[in-house]
Amino acid sequence: IACGPQPNAATVGTNSIVVGSLLEVPPPPLSLPSTATSSPHVFTVSVGCNCFVYNAQLATTGDPAAKKINIPDNTMFQQFKVGAEHSSGNGWVTIVQSLDCSVARDAQRCGLELGSLGIPDEELWDDANKTLLHAKLFPVTDTSQQGALLSLVHLPGALVGFSETEISELRASWRANKRVSFSTICNELMPSTKQELQSTREAKLLANQVYVLNSLNATAIDQQHCLLNIFKWSVVLGYETLILSYLDQIVSQLPFSLLGRGLMSIADMLAAIAGRNGGLRSGPSRNQNWQAAFTKISSMDSNEGATAEIISGLAQVRDNWVARGPEWTMRAARHYEGAAGLVTAKNVATAAKFVEWQEMQQDDAAKNKTVTVKAAARIDMAGGWTDTPPVSYECGGEVVNMAILVNGERPLTATCKRLGNPILVLNGVECSKRDHVADYDHPMAPQALLKATLLSMDIIKITGDDTDSSWLQVPGGGGLEITTHSGLPMGSGLGGSSILGGVLLKAVGLCVGRNYTDDGLVHGVLGLEQLLTCGGGWQDQVGGLIGGVKICTSEACLPLQVATERIDLSNEIVQNVNQHMVLIYTGHARLARNLLQGVLRRWGARMEEIVETTTELKKNAKEIAVAFKENDIAKIGTCLSNYWSQKKCMAGGGVEPRVVTEVIAFLEKGDHIHGAAMGGAGGGGFMLCVTKKPNQRTALDELLRSSGIEGVHLLQFYDVEMDVHGLTATLA
Numbered sequence: 001i002a003c004g005p006q007p008n009a010a011t012v013g014t015n016s017i018v019v020g021s022l023l024e025v026p027p028p029p030l031s032l033p034s035t036a037t038s039s040p041h042v043f044t045v046s047v048g049c050n051c052f053v054y055n056a057q058l059a060t061t062g063d064p065a066a067k068k069i070n071i072p073d074n075t076m077f078q079q080f081k082v083g084a085e086h087s088s089g090n091g092w093v094t095i096v097q098s099l100d101c102s103v104a105r106d107a108q109r110c111g112l113e114l115g116s117l118g119i120p121d122e123e124l125w126d127d128a129n130k131t132l133l134h135a136k137l138f139p140v141t142d143t144s145q146q147g148a149l150l151s152l153v154h155l156p157g158a159l160v161g162f163s164e165t166e167i168s169e170l171r172a173s174w175r176a177n178k179r180v181s182f183s184t185i186c187n188e189l190m191p192s193t194k195q196e197l198q199s200t201r202e203a204k205l206l207a208n209q210v211y212v213l214n215s216l217n218a219t220a221i222d223q224q225h226c227l228l229n230i231f232k233w234s235v236v237l238g239y240e241t242l243i244l245s246y247l248d249q250i251v252s253q254l255p256f257s258l259l260g261r262g263l264m265s266i267a268d269m270l271a272a273i274a275g276r277n278g279g280l281r282s283g284p285s286r287n288q289n290w291q292a293a294f295t296k297i298s299s300m301d302s303n304e305g306a307t308a309e310i311i312s313g314l315a316q317v318r319d320n321w322v323a324r325g326p327e328w329t330m331r332a333a334r335h336y337e338g339a340a341g342l343v344t345a346k347n348v349a350t351a352a353k354f355v356e357w358q359e360m361q362q363d364d365a366a367k368n369k370t371v372t373v374k375a376a377a378r379i380d381m382a383g384g385w386t387d388t389p390p391v392s393y394e395c396g397g398e399v400v401n402m403a404i405l406v407n408g409e410r411p412l413t414a415t416c417k418r419l420g421n422p423i424l425v426l427n428g429v430e431c432s433k434r435d436h437v438a439d440y441d442h443p444m445a446p447q448a449l450l451k452a453t454l455l456s457m458d459i460i461k462i463t464g465d466d467t468d469s470s471w472l473q474v475p476g477g478g479g480l481e482i483t484t485h486s487g488l489p490m491g492s493g494l495g496g497s498s499i500l501g502g503v504l505l506k507a508v509g510l511c512v513g514r515n516y517t518d519d520g521l522v523h524g525v526l527g528l529e530q531l532l533t534c535g536g537g538w539q540d541q542v543g544g545l546i547g548g549v550k551i552c553t554s555e556a557c558l559p560l561q562v563a564t565e566r567i568d569l570s571n572e573i574v575q576n577v578n579q580h581m582v583l584i585y586t587g588h589a590r591l592a593r594n595l596l597q598g599v600l601r602r603w604g605a606r607m608e609e610i611v612e613t614t615t616e617l618k619k620n621a622k623e624i625a626v627a628f629k630e631n632d633i634a635k636i637g638t639c640l641s642n643y644w645s646q647k648k649c650m651a652g653g654g655v656e657p658r659v660v661t662e663v664i665a666f667l668e669k670g671d672h673i674h675g676a677a678m679g680g681a682g683g684g685g686f687m688l689c690v691t692k693k694p695n696q697r698t699a700l701d702e703l704l705r706s707s708g709i710e711g712v713h714l715l716q717f718y719d720v721e722m723d724v725h726g727l728t729a730t731l732a
């Protein structure tokens with residue numbers, strides 16, 4: 001009964017399901033039903049997140065006291081009446097069970113897990129079958145409230161406001177009380193309850209199937225719900241095979257635009273089945289057994305529906321792997337994620353129609369000249385992560401970023417010149433046959449970015465054999481010598497690799513007679529990064545290739561198209577912004593992919609905090625755009641700090657090095673900054689501070705050096721200013 005707001009109102013956390021339960025006292029003129037059991041205990045009830053509560057009779061009468069029952073997150077709490085033959089009267093049995101493990105299915109010995117109770121084995125088990133299934137854990141009590149107290153007393157934080165004496169007495173009562181095992185409850189104690197349990201589970205199973213169907217078929221984000229709790233529940237109760245089969249049926253009928261999330265949901269289900277024994281979920285997904293289905297996905301037209309042939313092919317391999325145990329099940333989850341990545345790549349490929357260039361006359365092409373292209377770095381100011389596929393086309397993206405000169409230079413450079421012989425020379429490494437460029441899809445392979453760029457331009461071909469000279473097709477014949485340079489540290493967080501991809505496209509394009517437009521470069525980098533298999537969104541290349549401060553967007557639809565609007569800023573505003581920026585290298589490098597996998601996994605699961613934060617990211621982007629137009633430095637700093645909090649939420653933690661935490665806290669406490677954030681996804685690289693006073697680089701450097709913060713000696717201060725012009729190209 002949800003009375004709210006009452007002094008003793010119960011609370012229920014997100015994603016929790018409460019069925020047939022009495023959690024609080026109803027207000028007048030209503031009264032407790034006659035079936036409710038009165039109790040001398042006075043407490044309020046709080047249900048955590050991701051819980052399933054069934055038939056809990058916990059309401060009490062009297063004024064609320066400071067005592068409180070907390071049903072922890074991820075808990076199944078059930079109560080059932082038992083006959084007089086099992087208690088002193090018509091009593092209750094209370095079952096408290098974690099959704100993270102299965103009492104009914106765990107065949108492992110549990111001496112370690114129960115050892116903290118200090119109870120001899122003979123009090124927990126009647127025979128040598130010492131499993132959780134047969135452990136006598138669940139009390140049979142005269143009142144439902146007493147059963148709740150005894151069942152929760154061993155869980156940290158479950159009973160609030162109880163004295164140490166009361167806790168000790170409850171633990172002693174639990175030990176002295178009649179207790180039964182889960183096996184006894186289901187098979188011996190009360191057959192009618194066994195039937196009731198089964199009927200309840202079957203009803204919930206049906207409801208869950210409808211919930212999964214509606215969620216995966218929904219096109220609106222607010223109707224696409226997180227299914228992780230359902231997957232955990234199905235594993236606990238042994239319905240995993242049924243739910244997995246049902247997922248296959250649903251996903252096989254989804255349109256291609258929704259297929260990615262469907263495959264991610266199957267991966268989540270497999271991870272729930274594998275559990276903790278499955279090992280790490282992140283890892284390779286290149287096993288040959290899956291390649292037939294992967295090839296089918298890659299060759300599909302994105303306008304087609306997801307065919308049953310693909311889903312059936314994946315399921316056939318999956319079922320064989322699941323039968324081999326948890327580790328193989330988790331590996332299957334990785335391969336479903338890999339399949340979802342292929343769907344994302346196909347959807348991103350729809351941006352190819354916006355890769356535009358102007359054909360140059362052969363005389364205008366840089367046939368006998370060296371082309372040099374330079375671009376700025378970028379600092380993202382708000383909205384990052386919403387540009388990342390599939391978020392950018394499933395929810396829509398909105399980012400504000402700035403092109404910046406670092407120490408007065410555009411730090412990202414590519415040069416290209418034509419060669420008479422049909423070879424490639426990539427940063428001094430000669431490639432003379434197809435095999436030399438076949439590792440383009442390994443981001444850490446030598447010259448992988450250059451190879452992916454050439455493949456995206458159809459200058460190299462990876463199919464065929466080494467005797468086939470058609471692997472290199474430079475317009476006009478011959479070969480190319482390409483060099484690249486980055487003046488940024490590795491893992492800078494300033495968009496270096498994506499911007500360098502755009503610089504390469506521009507340089508090679510001018511060399512072979514293609515003059516890419518700015519929009520053409522933005523969309524072209526999207527394609528080459530999918531070839532590189534490093535994912536990534538569109539905001540990096542927009543930020544560095546196009547000058548000034550931009551607000552860039554993509555709609556929640558396919559084909560994926562990025563729209564860029566430069567914010568018109570006066571020279572006075574540009575100068576004011578420059579004077580209040582301080583750029584600091586933290587001394588910690590990062591690789592975006594390490595963070596990208598986790599964020600996309602959480603997005604694919606539609607975790608509530610991720611969906612909500614995505615909305616807030618776009619809202620914050622709108623606010624900082626206004627702040628730039630109004631020359632409001634304080635508001636820019638506030639939005640930047642809000643953005644950093646949002647990025648940390650998206651990543652799920654672990655992206656703020658300790659030295660950064662302490663530096664930001666130190667500068668905020670000293671009232672030196674309006675705001676600060678790390679560039680890119682975080683985890684390392686550069687951080688930007690918006691200072692309250694102008695021209696504070698030297699002052700902050702000296703201040704931090706004397707702060708005593710551990711690791712501050714690694715910080716490096718760089719000159720930073722807005723680049724209002726964008727990339728440059730020269731012929732020599």
